[in-house]
Amino acid sequence: xxxxxxxxxxxxxxxxxxxxxxxxxxxxxxxxxxxxxxxxxxxxxxxxxxxxxxxxxxxxxxxxxxxxxxxxxxxxxxxxxxxxxxxxxxxxxxxxxxxxxxxxxxxxxxxxxxxxxxxxxxxxxxxxxxxxxxxxxxxxxxxxxxxxxxxxxxxxxxxxxxxxxxxxxxxxxxxxxxxxxxxxxxxxxxxxxxxxxxxxxxxxxxxxxxxxxxxxxxxxxxxxxxxxxxxxxxxxxxxxxxxxxxxxxxxxxxxxxxxxxxxxxxxxxxxxxxxxxxxxxxxxxxxxxxxxxxxxxxxxxxxxxxxxxxxxxxxxxxxxxxxxxxxxxxxxxxxxxxxxxxxxxxxxxxxxxxxxxxxxxxxxxxxxxxxxxxxxxxxxxxxxxxxxxxxxxxxxxxxxxxxxxxxxxxxxxxxxxxxxxxxxxxxxxxxxxxxxxxxxxxxxxxxxxxxxxxxxxxxx
Numbered sequence: 001x002x003x004x005x006x007x008x009x010x011x012x013x014x015x016x017x018x019x020x021x022x023x024x025x026x027x028x029x030x031x032x033x034x035x036x037x038x039x040x041x042x043x044x045x046x047x048x049x050x051x052x053x054x055x056x057x058x059x060x061x062x063x064x065x066x067x068x069x070x071x072x073x074x075x076x077x078x079x080x081x082x083x084x085x086x087x088x089x090x091x092x093x094x095x096x097x098x099x100x101x102x103x104x105x106x107x108x109x110x111x112x113x114x115x116x117x118x119x120x121x122x123x124x125x126x127x128x129x130x131x132x133x134x135x136x137x138x139x140x141x142x143x144x145x146x147x148x149x150x151x152x153x154x155x156x157x158x159x160x161x162x163x164x165x166x167x168x169x170x171x172x173x174x175x176x177x178x179x180x181x182x183x184x185x186x187x188x189x190x191x192x193x194x195x196x197x198x199x200x201x202x203x204x205x206x207x208x209x210x211x212x213x214x215x216x217x218x219x220x221x222x223x224x225x226x227x228x229x230x231x232x233x234x235x236x237x238x239x240x241x242x243x244x245x246x247x248x249x250x251x252x253x254x255x256x257x258x259x260x261x262x263x264x265x266x267x268x269x270x271x272x273x274x275x276x277x278x279x280x281x282x283x284x285x286x287x288x289x290x291x292x293x294x295x296x297x298x299x300x301x302x303x304x305x306x307x308x309x310x311x312x313x314x315x316x317x318x319x320x321x322x323x324x325x326x327x328x329x330x331x332x333x334x335x336x337x338x339x340x341x342x343x344x345x346x347x348x349x350x351x352x353x354x355x356x357x358x359x360x361x362x363x364x365x366x367x368x369x370x371x372x373x374x375x376x377x378x379x380x381x382x383x384x385x386x387x388x389x390x391x392x393x394x395x396x397x398x399x400x401x402x403x404x405x406x407x408x409x410x411x412x413x414x415x416x417x418x419x420x421x422x423x424x425x426x427x428x429x430x431x432x433x434x435x436x437x438x439x440x441x442x443x444x445x446x447x448x449x450x451x452x453x454x455x456x457x458x459x460x
Contacts, residue, residue, distance in 0.1 A: 006040035006065060009451065010158060010167040010189075012151075012176050014144045016045040016068070017058035020340070022282070022371035026196060026233065026257045027170050028058060029440040030447055031066050037448035041066045042162060044155055046073035046147050050080070051092050053340045061262075071154050073147035076137035080146075139212035141219060142173035152179050159187055166190040166455045168447075169223075172199050177219045184226050190458035192450055193227035194255075198240045198367055221245055228454040231255050231447070233374075236367040236392045253450060256369065256396075258443035259378035263344050265351045276306045276354040276422075278384070281346060282372040284310065284317045289361035290324045291408050292386040293333075296357070298415035300333045307334045311346060314339045350375060355382040355404075355422060358393060362408055366391040377402065378438040382425055384418060400438070401431030 011031060015024040031041040047070035059068075074080045079090045089095075137143070158164065167189055169180045177193070184191050197205045200220045207213045224230060224247045232238075235254040241247040278296060293308075300306035310317045314337040325331045350356060356376050360368070366388040373393055376383045377400040386406040387393045397403030404421050406414055427435075436442055 005038075006035060007038055007166075007455070008042055008162040008164045009034070009039045010042050010044060010155065010164045012044045012155065012167060012169045012180060014046050014073070014147060014173060014176060015052075015170075016043055017062070018054040018056045019049050019052045020055040020058060020342075021052040023196060024052075025260075025343075025371075026194075026443075027168075029258060029260055030168070030444055032062055032260075033440055033444040034448065035063050035065050037444065037451075039448065039451060042158055042164065043068045044151060044158065045070055046144075047071060048073050048075075048083075049091060050075050053092070055342055057342065069154060069158065071147065071151040073144065073150070076143060076146055139207035139209050141207055141212050141215040142175055144173045145175040148175035148179045151176070152182060155179060155183055156187070159183065159189060164189065165458060166192070166451060168192050168194060168451075170194045170196060171223075172197055172205060174199060174216050174219045177223045181219075181222050181226055188458075190454045191227045192229050192231060192447075192454060193223050195230070195232040195237060196257075198232070198234070198237045201240050201244060201367070228458065229253065229450050231450065233257050234367055234369040234392045235395075236369075240367060253446070255443055255446045256438050257371065257374050258438055258440035259347070259375055260343070260440045263347050264379075264439075265344075265348045276300075276304050277352070278306060278308050279350055279353045279356045280308070280310045280317075280359070280372075281312065281350065281356065281375065282370075283312045284320045285360060285364075286320065287361065287364060288320060288324060289359055289386055290328060291361075291411065292357055292359040292384065292406060293321075293324060294328055294411040295384070295406060295414050295418065297328055297331055297333055298411045299418055301330075302415060302419055304419070307336070309336050309338065309349075311338045311341065311349065347375065347379060350381050351379050353381060355384050355418075358383055358385040358387060358397075360387060360393075362386065362388055364388070365393075368392060369396060373397065374438050377435055380427060380432070380435055382422060399431075399434050401427045401434070 011027060013027045015021070015027070017024065017028055031043060034041050043066065045068065074084050083090060167180060167183065169176060169191070171177060171193070180191060180193070183189055199205050200217055207216050224241060224245050230241065230247060230252045232252065232254060233256055238249055238252045238254065241252060242249050276299065296306060296308060310321060318337045321335065325335065358370060358373055358376070369392050373383070373396070377396065380402055383397055383403045384406065385393060385397060385403050386408065394403070394405060404418055
């Protein structure tokens, strides 16, 4: 049943349910709770998920008034072309197990091969050429340019059909910012541009080729100039966009991503056991520092039994962590790896854990309000963090009151400090109040307030 009293809002996002990765949940919670604030989400998204796990239950959570329109997306790769021509399903969910087997076989082949044959060299050369071509197509400015091109006419029709006067975009990727820019120019629609990452800043958020970089910078500049308001999930983006793109600071608003209020578990840690259950949620970065693991090993050696659990894509996390711990002397900690799981299950594990870890290192990602950290703050779980002194992570964890910050100079000494902190750690009422900022109810209320403001301004 559609509620005609709700104000329609066009939400343009390449990532949406049933996709179940971190980049999707910010907009999923927005669509789920926005009707409570008088808005009816009209979602324009892709029709195929090439890269990520899926959870069909996420679609069941959305109110009936939410409408989802999926336009065609062909990945700019041989896989995408083959599937377009009727080839078999080669998406992530369909091929995950097969890829794991192939990786093992390839690894064995490489170990046994002593000298490549001529035909092997030809295949290697062609494979390298294909990889370079796909990498280029993935970065002009990203892999979703085919979807953005195919979606413009549909977006325009939706705006006219539902008399929409406000839209929301989430980035990165960047391609659909071109789509939004054209809609803004042609139809004078109000636009809130939300950034999950500081696009145009840092190697991780920048195209790998010169043309892609030019396109990205042009898209970001146009977006920051055209959009009525800019939002992002880190306060640090305000300074980045101001320094690099001259965005007036008053046009930017920091809105943290919020943990879904309905997912809040009531469980508490089981203090009857001496085992310290420490969790890492998400994907381990290739640059992962070994220091925090050295501290955890020393914590285990003190007088307790530590179990370390990594929850995320095991095919990524396991080889990285196994390599790191193999270089740590006298490693004694039990390590387990669990693959992707629904958020409700993950939150129960986090809530009942002794602590969680956040470990980019002392010099990386100072600007990041990590997706996993959002969950840690909202759940009030103690966090052992190895982050830059001036980082957004340190600032937010300090306000929430649940962070222990490693100095990086003496693993044994810091392990002792952590043991005492885990016993004595307590949160003030001020800390508890700040944690509420990291709930979906707070996130969506903040967005709705801005939607109200820019919609009214645009109607004048």
